């Protein structure tokens with residue numbers, strides 16, 4: 001045993017240079033010492049990894065189901081990246097017990113014989129030096145290549161393992177990729193080793209985001225910078241701008257172990273939390289430049305608003321039906337009256353409207369008004385989950401339907417909503433093959449779970465929503481015609497907030513809800529209300545809610561003022577062109593005569609030369625705007641092309 005260790009670590013089996021390249025030599029030596037002296041393992045026994053009993057395994061998986069769910073994407077992605085090169089992927093808990101295994105049908109038997117299967121325990125105490133076990137002891141990634149394994153029966157395999165830490169720094173699991181036909185040279189594993197670490201970090205980040213979803217979270221990356229190699233790190237802060245947590249690599253790498261509680265963002269970066277939120281509102285989705293005060297490094301940051309799951313509107317709307325919705329706009333009122341007549345008539349309802357215009361809130365209100373109000377309301381956003389997962393999410397799966405499936409199978413959203421209402425958001429994103437199966441649910445009230453042979457009877461209301469043009473998707477073959485006609489029977493269009501005549505009421509109601517959530521009472525002066533009502537709200541009521549939430553959080557007075565709102569709200573011309581809505585509803589600005597041409601050009605460009613939108617923004621009719629453009633010699637770029645081609649305009 002000693003001889004073999006001596007061989008391996010002195011470079012007999014593996015060249016010393018290659019070993020030090022991936023930097024594990026000292027740690028491997030120490031792990032061999034533990035295996036030999038502390039755990040007293042006999043390296044020559046051929047028992048194979050211990051495997052949990054079926055009931056132990058089931059209990060473990062149930063306990064770790066939310067970790068498994070969040071880790072799924074990282075495990076699947078790593079598997080896709082390495083499976084064609086003959087690797088399997090394991091996810092273990094923090095003690096080395098395998099809770100997910102991904103192999104490939106042709107190799108699974110060989111993997112199984114070598115201890116790669118669900119339930120197998122790869123702790124260092126039991127297996128000696130090995131990828132998973134040693135990564136757990138060291139709390140660090142490790143490559144254990146072939147003869148570096150302590151047990152000789154593991155000496156043909158290569159294992160790249162990286163620990164996964166939870167948001168509180170606790171070790172929750174290990175991600176590992178292994179193969180049994182790897183070349184001798186351990187450098188050949190550099191890429192796989194790196195992929196394992198990247199995916200482990202992605203899982204860690206997903207755990208962080210999930211763990212702190214009720215706080216503001218900031219993702220930070222330094223593209224091209226050697227410090228992060230393009231990796232993303234996370235930071236969470238509360239409504240008052242105090243940092244509540246930072247992901248592990250950020251804490252260690254950037255904050256150098258500084259204690260975070262009660263520290264503020266501006267203690268570390270050149271922006272305060274309120275400035276950051278203001279910028280995020282100004283250019284939603286655009287990266288924000290952030291400089292680290294300690295070392296001057298520049299980062300790109302993206303801000304994510306807190307998810308307040310028990311938002312008063314969502315719970316109330318289910319309970320109180322349409323009474324929970326702010327709705328005085330005649331078009332909204334008419335939709336409510338019409339929808340009340342079709343609800344409970346076995347019709348599938350389709351809701352159309354821009355993002356954030358309240359489709360889900362409306363669907364909940366329909367459910368709350370229906371005879372099924374005491375049964376579940378279940379929502380699925382078809383655009384928010386990968387195509388490959390929609391099927392099992394929607395229709396469920398039976399025990400053993402696929403690798404990685406829960407041992408006892410799982411109910412799909414269709415079965416979960418049985419008796420109640422199923423809300424399918426972004427139905428236009430549903431893959432064609434699944435549209436057929438959905439049709440069967442709608443037409444025959446039957447659902448067949450993945451891996452099941454018999455259909456189950458279900459009885460539910462289905463409400464779908466989309467912001468896409470389903471008719472043109474039918475024409476281009478992306479949406480099934482029969483499903484389209486089924487959905488097209490009861491269609492309700494929710495107007496965008498900027499077109500609603502009850503904007504002030506919506507603002508007051510959403511503010512009321514936000515004040516209740518924050519436990520504060522604030523006054524909203526009429527002048528501020530008018531400015532808010534005049535802003536075009538491209539993100540509709542969702543954007544309004546976020547802006548009000550922010551204002552309630554940052555206002556340290558008893559009265560809300562414009563300064564508490566994002567700049568884009570109070571100065572609409574500062575809104576990025578890409579976000580300009582098609583129609584503005586602003587009072588016409590008063591301009592000195594000489595500025596008219598410049599102002600018109602500015603607005604036209606912002607509206608992408610959409611004359612109706614620009615006319616609405618300036619507060620004149622389309623024909624007046626055309627006349628004024630003519631007077632000022634302004635020609636829309638595309639019109640200029642046409643006209644100059646016809647020889648009618650020269651400039």
Ligand SMILES: Nc1ncnc2c1ncn2[C@@H]1O[C@H](COP(=O)(O)OP(=O)(O)OP(=O)(O)O)[C@@H](O)[C@H]1O
Pocket residue numbers: 311313314324325326327353354355356357358359360361362425467506509510541542545
């Ligand atoms: N009539 C209303 N009165 C008060 N609040 C509303 C109303 N309609 C929607 N909201 C609120 O607006 C926000 C966005 O609404 P919702 O999620 O229903 O929009 P959506 O159209 O489904 O968005 P998406 O298309 O992006 O899924 C939610 O916070 C919701 O509570």
